[in-house]
Amino acid sequence: MAQPKIRNMEEFAVVSGISRPTLSKYFNDPDSVRLSSRQKIETALKTHDYRPNVFAVNQNRGRTKNIGIVVPNLADPFFSEIGREVELACLKAGYSPILLSSHGNPSLERDNLESLRSLKPAGVLLAPFGRASDKADIRNFNHNVPLVLFDANVEDAGEAFVGTNNFQSIDLMVEYLCRSGEPPCFFEMKTPTNPNANKRRQAYLESMDRHGQAAHIFQAGGDGWNFEAIGSVEGERMLNQKALPTNTVLCSNDRLAIGMLSAAFELGIRVGHRAECEIRIAGHDDHPFSRYTCPSLTTIAQDYAAIANRAVSTLFRVLESDERLAEREETLFDGRLVMRDSA
Amino acid sequence: MAQPKIRNMEEFAVVSGISRPTLSKYFNDPDSVRLSSRQKIETALKTHDYRPNVFAVNQNRGRTKNIGIVVPNLADPFFSEIGREVELACLKAGYSPILLSSHGNPSLERDNLESLRSLKPAGVLLAPFGRASDKADIRNFNHNVPLVLFDANVEDAGEAFVGTNNFQSIDLMVEYLCRSGEPPCFFEMKTPTNPNANKRRQAYLESMDRHGQAAHIFQAGGDGWNFEAIGSVEGERMLNQKALPTNTVLCSNDRLAIGMLSAAFELGIRVGHRAECEIRIAGHDDHPFSRYTCPSLTTIAQDYAAIANRAVSTLFRVLESDERLAEREETLFDGRLVMRDSA
DNA sequence: GAATTATCTTTACGCGAGACAAAATGTTAA
DNA sequence: TTAACATTTTGTCTCGCGTAAAGATAATTC
Numbered sequence: 001m002a003q004p005k006i007r008n009m010e011e012f013a014v015v016s017g018i019s020r021p022t023l024s025k026y027f028n029d030p031d032s033v034r035l036s037s038r039q040k041i042e043t044a045l046k047t048h049d050y051r052p053n054v055f056a057v058n059q060n061r062g063r064t065k066n067i068g069i070v071v072p073n074l075a076d077p078f079f080s081e082i083g084r085e086v087e088l089a090c091l092k093a094g095y096s097p098i099l100l101s102s103h104g105n106p107s108l109e110r111d112n113l114e115s116l117r118s119l120k121p122a123g124v125l126l127a128p129f130g131r132a133s134d135k136a137d138i139r140n141f142n143h144n145v146p147l148v149l150f151d152a153n154v155e156d157a158g159e160a161f162v163g164t165n166n167f168q169s170i171d172l173m174v175e176y177l178c179r180s181g182e183p184p185c186f187f188e189m190k191t192p193t194n195p196n197a198n199k200r201r202q203a204y205l206e207s208m209d210r211h212g213q214a215a216h217i218f219q220a221g222g223d224g225w226n227f228e229a230i231g232s233v234e235g236e237r238m239l240n241q242k243a244l245p246t247n248t249v250l251c252s253n254d255r256l257a258i259g260m261l262s263a264a265f266e267l268g269i270r271v272g273h274r275a276e277c278e279i280r281i282a283g284h285d286d287h288p289f290s291r292y293t294c295p296s297l298t299t300i301a302q303d304y305a306a307i308a309n310r311a312v313s314t315l316f317r318v319l320e321s322d323e324r325l326a327e328r329e330e331t332l333f334d335g336r337l338v339m340r341d342s343a
Numbered sequence: 344m345a346q347p348k349i350r351n352m353e354e355f356a357v358v359s360g361i362s363r364p365t366l367s368k369y370f371n372d373p374d375s376v377r378l379s380s381r382q383k384i385e386t387a388l389k390t391h392d393y394r395p396n397v398f399a400v401n402q403n404r405g406r407t408k409n410i411g412i413v414v415p416n417l418a419d420p421f422f423s424e425i426g427r428e429v430e431l432a433c434l435k436a437g438y439s440p441i442l443l444s445s446h447g448n449p450s451l452e453r454d455n456l457e458s459l460r461s462l463k464p465a466g467v468l469l470a471p472f473g474r475a476s477d478k479a480d481i482r483n484f485n486h487n488v489p490l491v492l493f494d495a496n497v498e499d500a501g502e503a504f505v506g507t508n509n510f511q512s513i514d515l516m517v518e519y520l521c522r523s524g525e526p527p528c529f530f531e532m533k534t535p536t537n538p539n540a541n542k543r544r545q546a547y548l549e550s551m552d553r554h555g556q557a558a559h560i561f562q563a564g565g566d567g568w569n570f571e572a573i574g575s576v577e578g579e580r581m582l583n584q585k586a587l588p589t590n591t592v593l594c595s596n597d598r599l600a601i602g603m604l605s606a607a608f609e610l611g612i613r614v615g616h617r618a619e620c621e622i623r624i625a626g627h628d629d630h631p632f633s634r635y636t637c638p639s640l641t642t643i644a645q646d647y648a649a650i651a652n653r654a655v656s657t658l659f660r661v662l663e664s665d666e667r668l669a670e671r672e673e674t675l676f677d678g679r680l681v682m683r684d685s686a
Numbered sequence: 687g688a689a690t691t692a693t694c695t696t697t698a699c700g701c702g703a704g705a706c707a708a709a710a711t712g713t714t715a716a
Numbered sequence: 717t718t719a720a721c722a723t724t725t726t727g728t729c730t731c732g733c734g735t736a737a738a739g740a741t742a743a744t745t746c
Contacts, residue, residue, distance in 0.1 A: 007702090008701085008702050008703075009702070009703065010702085010703095018724085018725095019724065019725045019726075020703090020725090020726095021704085021705085021706090021724080021725075021726085022723085022724055022725080024703070024704065024705085025724095027703095028704090033723080033724085034712085034713090034722085034723060034724080036712095037723085037724075051461060052702080052703070053402065053461075053701090053702055053703065054398075054461050054462060055397075055398045055399075055401040055402040055463075055701095055702080055703090056398075056402050056701070056702035056703040056704090056731095057702080057703060057704080058398040058703095059396065059398040059399050059402060059701095059702080059703070059704085059731055059732065059733090060702090060703060060704040060705080060730075060731055060732095061703095061704070074417060074423045074426070074427065075420065075423050075424060075427055075631070077418065077420065080417045080418050080423050081418055083417070084417065084418055084444070084446055087444070087446075088446065096458070098441070099442060099443075099444070100442075101427070101430070101442075103427055103430075103431065115439070118394060118396075118397045119397060120398075228632065228634070228635045229634075232635060258632070258635050259635060261635075261637065262634075262635040262636070262637055262639065265637035265638065288418070289571065289601070289632055291571070291572075291605075292571045292575065292601050292602060292604075292605040293605070293636075293637070294604065294605055294608035294636070294637035295608065296605065350732090351731085351732050351733080352732065352733060353732080353733090361694090361695095362694065362695045362696075363695095363696095363733085364694085364695075364696085364734085364735075364736090365693085365694060365695080366733095367733065367734060367735080370733095371734090376693080376694090377692080377693060377694080377742085377743090379742095380693080380694080395732080395733070396731085396732055396733070398731095398732085398733095399701095399731070399732035399733045399734090400732080400733060400734080401733095402701055402702065402703085402731095402732085402733075402734090403700080403701055403702095403732090403733055403734040403735080404733095404734070
């Protein structure tokens, strides 16, 4: 690192012996200049520590190398995990990911999109809350910025959607539960924040029907993201009142299941698939902590990595072709049954 | 919203009837212009939807309104929780938080600081990995940008540090455990990534000494952030080999404790403070899921909100005074004992 | 109502790059 | 060697806004 700090490309042009426009080309794409020039530049770079001013660069470019990533709630391990995958995939592709959490608040989602807009992102990856009211916003946003949805679908919004095939995954779980014991009841939130919850309920109903079993749905009241608390409170009530017509419960997601497991434990009810157990509890998502519940949670693993990578690669495909997709794409990955001890 | 989109301040000056320099003043500080002008501007704003170009603004200002927030791993609920608090506090103060996770990788921490540097942040809040090797980097970074550390301290780096008083919190737990049963052994990682772990071990030793009890430390091998897995594997070994000299274990953090709880469950060992239980397990941090472990985890709650708010307010104090603190500040908040069922 | 301020408008330049022209080199192939 | 092509240099314009100076208007004071 030399002493006199380089303040702009002009000065760096002097010390590197390369003209400014060529430098500009180099910083946009190192391969676009002659090898000898490139080497001269990179040599100078080693001793002079200069990098183009981000703000000046982006001022003149209509579009930046920023990729916005918006998730509804980073405090939920599902989203922090998938957010991580997405972020790393963007970095690997040479883009600058900007990860924003809406902290469980739909109005913050709008704010996030709004503030992203002023950052002129090349594209945005959005895991939406999925309320009907958002649809117009999202479509409107997509009008200016390439947008790929993941996790939760919003009809006809965004260039593409990538998520898990809830019908396959729930059917897989129902199939397994029916084969290995009594058919499952379904436990979910009464007013789910997430459209996947509705798909899963529907999938459960269809699957039970296909198996010739009677469906039983239990819904917990309560708002917000305290799924464990809700699962625990409502689970305790259900277990106490012996409301369940079968000894098996399929929870709409792992966090509800975790809450219910803790309720069962409190009540001294043994959970699991073994003979001495009184009830089986299964979840969905393969939450990072599901392996360490007591007993460990039988669940459906979503393919985080596949979803993240597909979402990112789809977005990049749109960016590189520089035009919208001819047709909106929907990609659903299969869930994988993870048999642990709870069911 | 009017039809002809406003492209820059010049055009907005025309439609609002206010000169461009005055508009510039307004957008920097709405109170700096005459009320009548302000009203004219805000009326025009309602019908014309214009906002200054972020990049152009920042190009001319040496410093931005960005606050960088760097945490070692967002997948760890502790950091996603405290990150959330910090982010919201920044928003409330009218700054733009930029939350970056180093994904458990110290070299990404350097990258994150590096990329923050080019965003000319007004200040940075950093929860460092805390390795000795980082110290120089961090100091060097702080040379240009106001920096407040939180969670993990690095000596003499940053304007200030805000965290939990591990000596108080561990002593509190040891005190409680000694009063209510057998004195605790201590369970931790052999090569902790976090300096707090070292403080906690030290605190345990001192506290046990003060209570006239013999200290027993058990260390688990293994690297990385899979604390539950490590706690589970090593916990199973300890429990199987009946290596523990007392029936009480204090884990260095909740995630280790969660792993150990699951191991105990697998082995059919009853955990808790009740008479029929064979072992007590306590943690530290009040991890969001600790309430839902089986049994629920007795632990120390760190005051997330207080730490976050103090870190943010300290940074803002530095920013507003526009000079470094006369003396480096260290603020430690007390932990709170959360008595649940596991100990 | 005149004098004094406070605020505004006009005008002009600067920031650090991207973009593009024309001219000047360098490289390659015949 | 030379024509043909590829790359670089030189020079100039642009982007959208911060900012300063000078003069013009308003608001405030007595």
